Amino acid sequence: MAICGVAGAQTPDAAKIATMGNGRGAAPCSACHGDHGGGQDAAGYPRLAGLDKAYLLKQLNDFASGARSNPVMQPNAKTLSVAEREAMAAYYSAMPVPAAAQHRDAKPVPDDDPGARLALQGRWSDKLPACVQCHGPHGVGVGANFPPLTGQPANYLIAQLNGWKQGLRSNDPLQLMQHVSSALSESDIRHVAAWFAAQPIDAKGATP
Known part of the structure; x- marks a missing residue:
């Protein structure tokens, strides 16, 4: 559920975006990065869970701006608003590292x-x-x-x-x-x- 901020704006529901997308073109993050953010070995999708918030936000912003190129992440990041990118970075940085990714x-x-x-x-x-x-x-x-x-x-x-x-x-x-x-x-x-x-x-x- 989105939360209203002091100015009446809603804080994006990061968990919903992770599992369902944002409804404006961004695919569910879990489709590639796993339900718990651990990534996928064979496909080479990275772990997001437990990464530094500022690092995650920089990568999303770089994908959105074109500073970092990737055929999957660029179109997804571009459809995320600034607030949604910030919410997703916070969401995954706070997520515990799944046992499967620990070794x-x-x-x-x-x-x-x-x-x-x-x-x-x-x-x-x-x-x-x-x-x-x-x-x-x-x-x-x-x-x-x-x-x-x-x-x-x-x-x-x-x-x-x-x-x-x-x-x-x-x-x-x-x-x-x-x-x-x-x-x-x-x-x-x-x-x-x-x-x-x-x-x-x-x-x-x-x-x-």
């Missing part, structure tokens, strides 16, 4: 894996910093600019890294990800995505 991969990747080395140590010969230097311990995320990598489907992480590498995505701060992705091979991308997808969200005491 997506039943076969943990060992710490001597190439993906682990990139994630935890980087490759300084290529001026490539460790992913955790920006994205936090085990990739749990840091604020609005460095989202969680842990608990995201590997296919989603692969698609985003390739997007930056190919110039299809460019809404990162200071073009940091464009620089990082340019130094990654296809094998690097597969390995590091698999490693983050295999990490439990509460790895070594870390929480989102």
